[in-house]
Amino acid sequence: MSTHQPRLALPVSAVAMRAEAYSSDDKTVLISLTTKYSSVQRIYSVPLECFDDLVMDLQNLNLLTDTH
Numbered sequence: 633m634s635t636h637q638p639r640l641a642l643p644v645s646a647v648a649m650r651a652e653a654y655s656s657d658d659k660t661v662l663i664s665l666t667t668k669y670s671s672v673q674r675i676y677s678v679p680l681e682c683f684d685d686l687v688m689d690l691q692n693l694n695l696l697t698d699t700h
Contacts, residue, residue, distance in 0.1 A: 660678055663675065
């Protein structure tokens with residue numbers, strides 16, 4: 633019987649992230665992201681709720697690093 637470990641995706645290094653515009657219904661933000669090894673700028677539509685989650689995650693990470 634073979635046991636396969638799931639492969640962890642390696643992180644992609646971002647060098648620029650910009651908020652480009654709100655959607656017409658103001659429920660999402662268009663975000664552009666440029667990575668270290670590519671000059672291609674990708675654009676993502678991100679729901680505003682995701683930013684609440686991101687802020688909470690950053691605050692939690694900050695709490696974790698403050699206790700060490």
